[in-house]
Amino acid sequence: MTHQPADFASASDPKGAQDDMGELVDYLARSSRLTPQEAARLVNEVLAFMSEMPEDFVRRRHLALQAQGLSNRAIYLQISDELAARRFRAPEYSERQLRRIIYG
Template sequence: MVPERLKEHLGRTYGISEPVIQQIWDDLLAYHQQSPEEYIRHRHLELQDQGLKNDQIYHILRKEMRQRLFPGPELTVRQVRRIIYG
């Protein structure tokens, strides 16, 4: 449930409805509740769909993991590869 004050602020500031605010809130929570492994697997597929090669992707994922709101552990390229491929 979206905190009432935040809901009011977003509605006033951006003119969006309560259902839209709730949907945004749910999406944000789902994004930030992903485990590092879930995030890496999901993001790997997104980056592949953009045409990037694994060597590029591994370094992007390592950087993104350090920049997350709740960063995961510092991972090596090998650890990233193992998360993706087992």
């Protein structure tokens, strides 16, 4: 069974995205022990992870760091550092802006 390129369609370039992602799925299936279905699922999961918006990332990381017992002050500093290193271009958020994203 082959991968389903429709899963990878992009609104701006559906055919190009399908071709690129289809090639990636094929490559992963050939070069690893993944089946084409597993490779397609992996690519979909990575794309979903990589498309996370900065605000969603801030909320998710706040909950995770809070669960580790960090203080909010430490959390804000760590999130600021992580945002700067992430794959999306996020502005440098102040502590106040981070609180507003988290608490509304």
